[in-house]
Amino acid sequence: MTIRRLLLAAVAASAWVCALPAPAQTPGGTAKAGAHTAAQTAAPSAPRAIDAWARPTVPGQPGGGAFLTLEGGRVADRLVAARSDVAQRVELHSMRMVGNVMQMRQVSAIDVPAGQKVSLAPGGWHLMFSGLKQPLKVGERFPLVLHFERAGDVTVQVEVKTQDGMPADAAMPMDMKMH
Ligand SMILES: [Cu+2]
Numbered sequence: 001m002t003i004r005r006l007l008l009a010a011v012a013a014s015a016w017v018c019a020l021p022a023p024a025q026t027p028g029g030t031a032k033a034g035a036h037t038a039a040q041t042a043a044p045s046a047p048r049a050i051d052a053w054a055r056p057t058v059p060g061q062p063g064g065g066a067f068l069t070l071e072g073g074r075v076a077d078r079l080v081a082a083r084s085d086v087a088q089r090v091e092l093h094s095m096r097m098v099g100n101v102m103q104m105r106q107v108s109a110i111d112v113p114a115g116q117k118v119s120l121a122p123g124g125w126h127l128m129f130s131g132l133k134q135p136l137k138v139g140e141r142f143p144l145v146l147h148f149e150r151a152g153d154v155t156v157q158v159e160v161k162t163q164d165g166m167p168a169d170a171a172m173p174m175d176m177k178m179h
Pocket residue numbers: 093094104105126127128175
């Protein structure tokens with residue numbers, strides 16, 4: 001009885017031990033399963049913001065534009081506000097062509113669907129600083145706080161740079177005329 005129980009235990013133990021190395025013999029399947037699990041665990045619930053940049057401004061210029069890419073989290077969310085110490089206000093804007101005229105206007109929210117990227121880029125959605133406290137200089141970085149409906153505040157570092165080497169005064173005036 002005792003011996004039989006020991007044998008059963010040994011069989012069970014060896015079966016369990018043998019099962020461990022088994023996945024290593026099928027690296028493809030194991031890697032996929034592992035990656036899938038890791039991705040699920042790592043997928044942030046909150047949206048992320050990447051590649052944030054702002055156009056440089058000249059002294060006395062009251063406004064400026066900032067751009068970034070939003071990556072949706074596990075659940076859909078909405079960007080509803082933004083703020084930064086560099087300006088009195090940061091507004092969410094849309095831009096689109098209406099006939100021959102580029103129209104820019106303030107919007108109350110930008111939808112960020114789960115798992116999808118939303119691009120805030122020149123010619124489309126963007127963030128607009130108004131009441132800049134000092135000029136934004138190429139090479140500088142500053143924090144920008146994005147406020148999402150569900151996730152709350154997400155802070156991103158914004159780099160001041162020109163787009164494709166475009167000079168600051170060539171990039172900005174069109175935006176400024178809109179306001
Ligand atoms: Cu704007």
